[in-house]
Amino acid sequence: MTPGDLAVMVKVGWHPKGTIALGRIASDIWVGPHWNPEAKRPETGxxxxDLTTLLPLDDPFPLANLKLLDPSVRWTPRMCGTEIPVTTAQNLAEIVGAGDD
Structure with missing residues (x-):
């Protein structure tokens, strides 16, 4: 990830699951305290x-539609930083009406 890359935020922990935000990476990766005090490592990246499109948490762009958009992407990873093909992210931005792309 580098500044300027497309960013897609997907809610995966509870239903309804799906895309809740789109935008751009605004910084290089930096290290800080892990958000989970019980994590194996005390720090994380x-x-x-810079989020440009926000969707309601209770009405995201559905996970089932993401899987149809690009079945090769693991849309429910167990960690952050999953790479999504640029064309997939651009298509998603067009579908949800993201103003930045």
Whole structure:
């Protein structure tokens, strides 16, 4: 990830699951305290985001539609930083009406 890359935020922990935000990576990766005090490592990587499109948490772009958009992407990873093909992210931005792309 580098500044300027497309960013897609997907809610995966509870239903309804799906895309809740789009935007751009706004910083290089930086290290800080892990958000989970019980994590194996005390620190983890972060990036700053400039979010340009926000969708309601209770009405995201559905996970089932993401899987149809690009079945090769693991849309429910167990960690952050999953790479999504640029064309997939651009298509998603067009579908949800993201103003930045």
């Amino acid at each position: 972060f990036v700053d985001l």
